[in-house]
Amino acid sequence: MVAPSAPGKVTGRAPAIKLWLTTATTSLGNHSDRLNAINIFPVPDGDTGTNLYSTVAAAAAALQDENHDDLGAYLSVAATAAMENARGNSGTLVAVILAALAESLEGVDRLTAQTLALALDRATVKAWAALSEPVAGTMLSVLDSTATTVRSVAAGLDESGQSLKIALEDMVSAAVEAVRETESQLQALQAAHVVDSGGVGLLLLLDALRAAVLGEELDPDLLAGLSGYNVDHPHIHQVGDPVEGYEVMCSIDLSALDAATLRYELDRAGDSVIMSAVKTLDEEAQLYRWRVHVHVADKELALAAIDKVGTAENLIISDLCTHESA
Structure with missing residues (x-):
């Protein structure tokens, strides 16, 4: 501590x-x-x-x-x-x-x-x-x-x-x-x-x-009594069928319009879509740097949508089941 x-x-x-x-x-x-x-x-x-x-x-x-x-x-x-x-x-x-x-x-x-x-x-x-x-x-x-x-x-x-x-x-x-x-x-x-x-x-x-x-x-007692939080409770996520699919994350420079287009395509390709502007690159041109996150069954669909609008940086693709890089 x-x-x-x-x-x-x-x-x-x-x-x-x-x-x-x-x-x-x-x-x-x-x-x-x-x-x-x-x-x-x-x-x-x-x-x-x-x-x-x-x-x-x-x-x-x-x-x-x-x-x-x-x-x-x-x-x-x-x-x-x-x-x-x-x-x-x-x-x-x-x-x-x-x-x-x-x-x-x-x-x-x-x-x-x-x-x-x-x-x-x-x-x-x-x-x-x-x-x-x-x-x-x-x-x-x-x-x-x-x-x-x-x-x-x-x-x-x-x-x-x-x-x-x-x-x-x-x-x-x-x-x-x-x-x-x-x-x-x-x-x-x-x-x-x-x-x-x-x-x-x-x-x-x-x-x-x-x-x-x-x-x-x-506060040492902050989490006392929360359901599932005792150390002797099981790892709940290990119960049930394995998770299939991929988590795709990247940073990308896009205009507000292209970002909206990418969000639409990612919504079609998968779920858990999160897009947020990291910083403003050119306010007049409405150009921003974005962080992108999505869960997809087919990672190629997400990558194609990303490549269509810009160049991905800090790209991370993980298997949702094993957490290994795909």
Whole structure:
């Protein structure tokens, strides 16, 4: 566990962001096996913990030599690294969330209850929009509930450190409850008696933010009582038929129109389509760098659709059953 640098001191400044992602990387690494074990949605491929750890670790590593007062600029570096190295549905969504936080906090040098609320609201909009077919009972629901709670709480608070403490603590409490509710929101989770793996991963990320900003430790009892989360529970994703198909991920430079065309073709070819802009390359020409994710039965269909509109970079093709590169 990464110990906070200033125990008990509330700081919403940039150094807390570096500590947040470093702490989150450690936390996700510690919990990756159990996150993999309960990963059954959207496909039971048992890699959510691994993907989240890899993605957040890339974000944290990108900040090691960075020094910004602007929270948005600082987070933008982390978000770009996360997006370019995003793995799986969960990793890609976390990268989208980091990018949205960066956009909202541009020009902000200190986190407050109010700026946190605005950032979480933006993250919710961006994350839901990134998926072609967003589903409740997932990381999205946890993010949505969290943002709603913080928005409501922040409306009655001032911009003090104590108010930020209240908002962060309520944020984590809301996330815990939202994670518990995922079990009843998705039939696959209810049948397996587990909560959503991606939702738990987001909860760990949010608790790491709370700990880093408040100068506190991670909550050791955060996940107590979550369905399927005891270490003696089985690896749920190993029950049932093997997953067939491929996960295709890449980065690509496209205009907004070409990106819409690619999303349409990928929706036809497979499912679990996620597309989000990494950064703006040419605002006037509406040219952006995108991170693309899709599950397909035939990887050649996805590759053909990608090749039709541009050149794929950071291309990763994995067998959903074995996780080996295809």
